[in-house]
Amino acid sequence: MKASYEQLDVSVQKWLFKQGWSDLREIQKLAIEPILSGCQDVLISASTAAGKTEAFFLPASSAVANVKDGFSILYISPLKALINDQYRRLDSLAEMLEMDVTPWHGDSSQAKKKKARSTPSGILLITPESLESLLVRESGWVNSAFNSLSYVVIDEFHAFIGTERGMQLLSLLNRLEHLLDRYDKPIPRVALSATLGDLEQVPKSLRPDQSLPCEIITNSKSTATIKCQVRGFVEPASQEGNAESADTLVCSELYQLCRGDSHLVFANSRNNTENLAARLVEMCEENIVPNEFFPHHGSLSKELREDLEQRLQKGNLPTTALCTMTLELGIDIGKVKSVIQVNAPHSVSSLRQRLGRSGRRGNPSILRMFITEDDVTIRSGIVDKLRLELVQSLAMIRLLLDSKWFEPADTSQYHFSTLLHQVLAVTAQWGGVRADQLFTLLCKKGPFQNVTTEHFVSLLKHMGNTRLLTQLGSGELVLGIEGEKIVNHYTFYAVFQTPEEYRVVVGAKTLGTLPVDSLVLPSQHIVFAGRRWKVLDVDSDKKVINVEATKGGKPPKFGGSGMFTHGKIRQEMYKIYSQGDYRIDLGSQKVDFADAVARELFNEGAKYFKEANLTEESVIQSGKSVCILTWSGDRVANTLVAILLSKGVQAGSYAGVVEVENSTVTNVKRMLKDIVVTGLPTETELAEMASDKIIDKFDELVSPEILSIGFGHRVFDVKKLHSYLVSMF
DNA sequence: GACCTGCTGCGGGGTG
Numbered sequence: 001m002k003a004s005y006e007q008l009d010v011s012v013q014k015w016l017f018k019q020g021w022s023d024l025r026e027i028q029k030l031a032i033e034p035i036l037s038g039c040q041d042v043l044i045s046a047s048t049a050a051g052k053t054e055a056f057f058l059p060a061s062s063a064v065a066n067v068k069d070g071f072s073i074l075y076i077s078p079l080k081a082l083i084n085d086q087y088r089r090l091d092s093l094a095e096m097l098e099m100d101v102t103p104w105h106g107d108s109s110q111a112k113k114k115k116a117r118s119t120p121s122g123i124l125l126i127t128p129e130s131l132e133s134l135l136v137r138e139s140g141w142v143n144s145a146f147n148s149l150s151y152v153v154i155d156e157f158h159a160f161i162g163t164e165r166g167m168q169l170l171s172l173l174n175r176l177e178h179l180l181d182r183y184d185k186p187i188p189r190v191a192l193s194a195t196l197g198d199l200e201q202v203p204k205s206l207r208p209d210q211s212l213p214c215e216i217i218t219n220s221k222s223t224a225t226i227k228c229q230v231r232g233f234v235e236p237a238s239q240e241g242n243a244e245s246a247d248t249l250v251c252s253e254l255y256q257l258c259r260g261d262s263h264l265v266f267a268n269s270r271n272n273t274e275n276l277a278a279r280l281v282e283m284c285e286e287n288i289v290p291n292e293f294f295p296h297h298g299s300l301s302k303e304l305r306e307d308l309e310q311r312l313q314k315g316n317l318p319t320t321a322l323c324t325m326t327l328e329l330g331i332d333i334g335k336v337k338s339v340i341q342v343n344a345p346h347s348v349s350s351l352r353q354r355l356g357r358s359g360r361r362g363n364p365s366i367l368r369m370f371i372t373e374d375d376v377t378i379r380s381g382i383v384d385k386l387r388l389e390l391v392q393s394l395a396m397i398r399l400l401l402d403s404k405w406f407e408p409a410d411t412s413q414y415h416f417s418t419l420l421h422q423v424l425a426v427t428a429q430w431g432g433v434r435a436d437q438l439f440t441l442l443c444k445k446g447p448f449q450n451v452t453t454e455h456f457v458s459l460l461k462h463m464g465n466t467r468l469l470t471q472l473g474s475g476e477l478v479l480g481i482e483g484e485k486i487v488n489h490y491t492f493y494a495v496f497q498t499p500e501e502y503r504v505v506v507g508a509k510t511l512g513t514l515p516v517d518s519l520v521l522p523s524q525h526i527v528f529a530g531r532r533w534k535v536l537d538v539d540s541d542k543k544v545i546n547v548e549a550t551k552g553g554k555p556p557k558f559g560g561s562g563m564f565t566h567g568k569i570r571q572e573m574y575k576i577y578s579q580g581d582y583r584i585d586l587g588s589q590k591v592d593f594a595d596a597v598a599r600e601l602f603n604e605g606a607k608y609f610k611e612a613n614l615t616e617e618s619v620i621q622s623g624k625s626v627c628i629l630t631w632s633g634d635r636v637a638n639t640l641v642a643i644l645l646s647k648g649v650q651a652g653s654y655a656g657v658v659e660v661e662n663s664t665v666t667n668v669k670r671m672l673k674d675i676v677v678t679g680l681p682t683e684t685e686l687a688e689m690a691s692d693k694i695i696d697k698f699d700e701l702v703s704p705e706i707l708s709i710g711f712g713h714r715v716f717d718v719k720k721l722h723s724y725l726v727s728m729f
Numbered sequence: 730g731a732c733c734t735g736c737t738g739c740g741g742g743g744t745g
Contacts, residue, residue, distance in 0.1 A: 078734060106736055137737090165734070269731055298733055325732050347733060490737040498735085654730080711733045 002413035007036060007174035010064035015096040027219050028055040034215040035059040038150060040191045041214040046143055047356055050219055052192040060151050069150040073123040077155045080105045081331065083125045099123065105130050108577045111491045128169045129493040135175060136428045143179055149187055156617060157191035161205045165669045167418045168495045170276055178441060186212050186366060187270035188315040197408035205411055208447050225364040226401060230393055232598030237375040246372040250342060251279045258320040259292055261337040262312060265322045266354050268343050270297040277322040278532060296323040300512040307331050326619045328353045335359055338366035344393045349406040351396055368392050373601050380621045387605030388655045390598060394582040395572035399595065407566045418495045419448050419697035428487045432476040435460055445651050455706050462703030497697040505526050567633030570656050576629040603674045619665050626668045628658040630724050636715035642686045644676060683712030
């Protein structure tokens, strides 16, 4: 590590020596110069456990080693848990450099905050929400405490891109640069991230106005081998006979496959996760062996989650976690033997993250997918006959392994809800502000660059009418009565929406929280934390559900609204059907990654595709209904359904297939032609007809006009539908 | 037909 090593501060070199590191990793060497230069942004993109954090902190702490007054490095994390991790990890390096490190979030100690308030110095580790509260409430102090700020570093940057929280974060950073008067000498931003879909696009997401150049650093070698298999399961049409239900087969496979080593099983929903865990725990009990199966998801208490995380990280006991995306993120749990995905995943990018959790040193990453299809009967619809879930899974694996494609972040949205939040936050921070100043700060210089002056005027006027803002005689805007109420409540600082949650309690012990959007009644049975419980009573004032242990029971309904399947996946499915082959080309060979049942299921689906002539035809009769297969993303299907509904036609969509009830192919084709001839409505017009457009936290405060614009852009895609319809005729 | 994340200031009670 000659040359690069010597550019680091002597104390940092000492620290490296003390760690016994023989050499720096590739990305760590590559990051030294661009970070030391202090005049450019840097994107460090590498997989988990590749040493990204050190790649930033070694050169950055070198550069500020002699700065004592004020914070020099601002580290921003999406998770409190990650801040606590980093605080521990930075301990010895900071000690060597005699540098302060302050963890600052809702649960961190008041004493540490108090000390940092009086003598700000070194590294500040913070969440976007806590940074927001500092700007709104103590901007004067922020101005002096950050006066010598040299770096902003954002951990898990991929978790922010294209989200409400990401827009808030970018706005916060812009407001900070504005407050510190650093527009002509911007503070370098460093983003640490898992590998991202379209790296070239990321710098624009890191600094929308591109006032600093951005260097991209990735680890080039990815020689890890991957083993992958799709297993099919068939749910029998009737419970009679000897056929075992698919769930039973899935569970016994999991039991045999997982016992004795550590694995992660992703089952998409908390509900599924709980059900699988409950059955596997019971199987251990029946066989009188120690339990190795545990659930892990966001509704479980911190204690239960941490116990499991520690058990996985220690690695001395075989442990299988039945989990949701909580174990997809950066939490340090070490690598597992294999990853099993039960049912089709929701996106290729999350499949990729999950796969990255397996692959121990010197061993391949192993991914298995368990896909269940219903036995086809006379009553089966086209979705079953085509084996759509299985083929979607095959397509996703091909895209991931063969095309190396995964969904890019969507940066085209307006985010009006978060824009409204930022208008309130800036008004509170400044006390009074002119409309043109707000527009410049948030939209022209800030991250809301898709928003026009017309949108902004509509938003502000409505905020005035609803008393969120008040205009003074001077023209300045200040918070109105309603605005004060919102800003002064502690829930103001987060920009994302959360459902109401009940605590599930047994005796004196809290098992976790359950988001309640379906009724939970006394004596009802629920599955939670991998066990079955009977509800004793529900206290709606204290938001507590008291339960006792029991056998048997029906699972609770967990809430949530869906996301969209990308059009690229549907196109890959069409390709697979058309070719009648899903295998991956490897040189002159074709690699089959399906087991016998999955292969048989695929053949059934491909046969149906061929018989129905779906290569040529995309509108077909299915019983009394007509199905339209556009082989495009869910936005296109949504658009078509909305248009049909507006014409009084009964229509719906499932898995990208639009179904028109009680009709004929001739009829539907005539309707589709009519739609093209008379012209398609705009996305906004379609949105205006939708009854419920409230998705994000502050949507209900946004003016109806721009709410429709934002909703329409998010949910519909008229242009793609148009090109599909035109291609038909 | 899904998942995840975060926030204040203050008062009361317990512990060292």
